[in-house]
Amino acid sequence: MRNDALPALERLAGNSSLRDRALSRFDRDEPPPYVSSTEDEDENEFEIVPQLDPDINHLLDEPLDDRELNEAAWTLVTGTSAYHPGTRYNDEAEFERHRIEMWARRASNATREFFVQYGPERKGRAGRERINIIARRNIRRRWQKLGVWNPEWGIPDRKNDPQASDKTWDWKWPWQHGDAAAEWKRGDYWAMVRNPRHPITRALELRRGLRRSAHSPMPPRSHLKGDFSASQAESFIISRPWFMFKVEASEQRERRHRLSLEMSRRYNASKPPALKDRWEEREDWKPEWRDRSSGNTLIGWKWRHESPSPEPEDLSALEDLAALDLTPSEVDALEAIPPPSPPTPEPVYDPSARPGTGLLASGPLLPEPWGGDFYFGF
Numbered sequence: 001m002r003n004d005a006l007p008a009l010e011r012l013a014g015n016s017s018l019r020d021r022a023l024s025r026f027d028r029d030e031p032p033p034y035v036s037s038t039e040d041e042d043e044n045e046f047e048i049v050p051q052l053d054p055d056i057n058h059l060l061d062e063p064l065d066d067r068e069l070n071e072a073a074w075t076l077v078t079g080t081s082a083y084h085p086g087t088r089y090n091d092e093a094e095f096e097r098h099r100i101e102m103w104a105r106r107a108s109n110a111t112r113e114f115f116v117q118y119g120p121e122r123k124g125r126a127g128r129e130r131i132n133i134i135a136r137r138n139i140r141r142r143w144q145k146l147g148v149w150n151p152e153w154g155i156p157d158r159k160n161d162p163q164a165s166d167k168t169w170d171w172k173w174p175w176q177h178g179d180a181a182a183e184w185k186r187g188d189y190w191a192m193v194r195n196p197r198h199p200i201t202r203a204l205e206l207r208r209g210l211r212r213s214a215h216s217p218m219p220p221r222s223h224l225k226g227d228f229s230a231s232q233a234e235s236f237i238i239s240r241p242w243f244m245f246k247v248e249a250s251e252q253r254e255r256r257h258r259l260s261l262e263m264s265r266r267y268n269a270s271k272p273p274a275l276k277d278r279w280e281e282r283e284d285w286k287p288e289w290r291d292r293s294s295g296n297t298l299i300g301w302k303w304r305h306e307s308p309s310p311e312p313e314d315l316s317a318l319e320d321l322a323a324l325d326l327t328p329s330e331v332d333a334l335e336a337i338p339p340p341s342p343p344t345p346e347p348v349y350d351p352s353a354r355p356g357t358g359l360l361a362s363g364p365l366l367p368e369p370w371g372g373d374f375y376f377g378f
Helices: 002-014 015-029 056-059 064-080 085-105 109-115 127-147 199-206 228-236 241-258 261-271 275-281 328-335
Strands: none
Touching: 056 261, 064 199, 064 241, 085 109, 085 127, 109 127, 127 328, 199 228, 199 241, 228 241, 241 275
């Protein structure tokens, strides 16, 4: 490069006009844009996150008082319907339907054709209705193993011959009657005192005095056993991960209400860990609760220390459709689904169908009702 540059410099030194033209071009041209060597690096890599104010942290860490406990109970009863079996079923059914649909697309031909069926008028109707019933079958089996399934429940969201028992809002747990009816007296923010035996009251009373930074691990209860009492069944439900997550979320909501607007701004700026992050930190969170294909999350029934089995279960059993254990009502519901609509024949151009019109024929050609002659109405 040095040898190439020397002759050029000698020519500039010996030719004043050439030198002046080069200098004027240098003065006229804009310099090239600056390109940082770190341009591809993450701009937020060195972002300074404010530390959480110790006073705010202390305020949020304090246990809930009576008013806050009642507000949390009100949220769990009317806001999230935490103890209602129909609410839990609906959450699982939505998650399960999507899981089956995604799995069926990769299954064997027979299974794929059973679940993924298309008709021209109601695309995928038969497949979707079958998925809904098989999702119910999967949830039923899961809940039977847990000991919480009620045989009086119907098949929600079926389109053919629906029954009154299909309405999940009317569902009750098998033990939910008599003293365990769990009927919450609505319209009262201080109703915990009036509902001392309600499972939601029990769940919050068990956590009374608990700081946010504290953790109360649940004793292992993988399922209900034998002739359990209503009290044992209620204790099982309110100790499940999906229920406890709702409880902690309602408590967190009440704690956040303690902050003024300015304190909330500073708290958010500190990027505090979410509730899910705290569960991950204490190893309560299961990665399989998140469906990778959809990004949806369904918190399961079992804590990590209760069972090593995955949640939800593997779907490979659906490959053998003939061996599926179905209840009579599930069989009837599947048989009641009309078959997919037959495909409409593709239009075929046939000049003889309508001479001179260029119209298409999509089926057998029929004679004109007026004998083939044009009829003008007079």
